[in-house]
Amino acid sequence: MAANPSTSSSSAPTEDPRNMLYKTWHVHAVNGLSSNKILLIHCKSGDDDLGERNLTAGNEFQWKFKTNLFGTTLFWCFWASRSDHVHAKFKVFWDNVPLFYRCNWKTCIWIAKDDGLYIKNIPEDYDEFQHAWERDVGPLANFTIV
Numbered sequence: 001m002a003a004n005p006s007t008s009s010s011s012a013p014t015e016d017p018r019n020m021l022y023k024t025w026h027v028h029a030v031n032g033l034s035s036n037k038i039l040l041i042h043c044k045s046g047d048d049d050l051g052e053r054n055l056t057a058g059n060e061f062q063w064k065f066k067t068n069l070f071g072t073t074l075f076w077c078f079w080a081s082r083s084d085h086v087h088a089k090f091k092v093f094w095d096n097v098p099l100f101y102r103c104n105w106k107t108c109i110w111i112a113k114d115d116g117l118y119i120k121n122i123p124e125d126y127d128e129f130q131h132a133w134e135r136d137v138g139p140l141a142n143f144t145i146v
Contacts, residue, residue, distance in 0.1 A: 022066050022067075023066065023067060023105075023106070024064055024065070024066055024106070025064065025065055025066070025067065025093065025103070025106060025107070025108070026062060026063070026064045026106060026107045026108070027043075027062065027063055027064075027065075027075060027092055027093055027107075027108045027109075027110070028060050028061075028062040028107070028108070028109045028110065029041050029043065029053075029055070029060060029061045029062070029077065029079070029092070029110050029112075030055075030059075030060040030109060030110065030111045030112065031055040031056065031057050031058065031059055031060065031112055032057075032058075032111040032112055032113045032118075033057055033081055033084075033112055033113065033114055034057070034114050035057070035083075036056065036057045037057060037081050037083050037084065038054050038055065038056060038057075038081070038082065038083070039054070039055045039057075039079060039080070039081055039112050040052065040053070040054055040055075040078075040079070040080040040081075040082065041053050041055065041061060041077055041078070041079050041080075042077065042078045043061075043063075043075055043076070043077040043078075043092065044075065044076060044077075045065075045073065045074060045075045045076075046074060048065075050063060067095075071095040072095065073093065073094070073095065074091060074093065074094045074095075075091070075092050075093040075094075076089065076090065076091045076092060077089070077090065077092050077110075079112055079117065080136075081112070081133070084114070084133070085135060085136040086133035086134060086135060086136060087133065087134055087136055088116075088117055088131050088132075088133055088134060090117065090130070090131050092108060092110050093108055099119075101123065102119050102120070102121045102122065102123070102128065103119075103122065104122035104123055107122065108120075109122070110130075111127055113127075115129075115132075115133075116129055116130070116131050116132045116133055117129075117130050117131040117133075118130060
């Protein structure tokens with residue numbers, strides 16, 4: 001899973017590290033696909049399996065959590081549009097200051113669109129492209145999240 005958001009901002013604002021401990025974060029997974037397409041998502045961390053969800057167009061799944069003491073909290077997801085025969089596996093939360101900036105230090109909003117996956121850059125108010133969809137090469141049942 002390669003998820004390396006571009007770091008175009010050379011001086012992304014930082015927050016006092018003492019405020020990061022025990023901070024509650026929110027992650028939103030939004031179906032922004034067109035034509036009433038269903039988005040399948042399955043998100044996990046090392047400790048939690050959030051289960052599979054089928055989101056209709058315009059709907060979202062969200063969860064909240066607190067980061068661990070070691071700065072190693074990581075969530076990743078498998079997203080798929082069966083009607084388009086595409087999928088993506090990528091990190092949605094990890095210890096990364098440019099990510100924290102995009103999430104305005106509290107809320108990460110990931111959006112599935114027809115051309116790929118975006119993160120809402122909250123401070124700059126735009127959806128920033130992050131991942132292209134991958135074409136399915138077989139039945140979706142063959143894809144698992146690890």
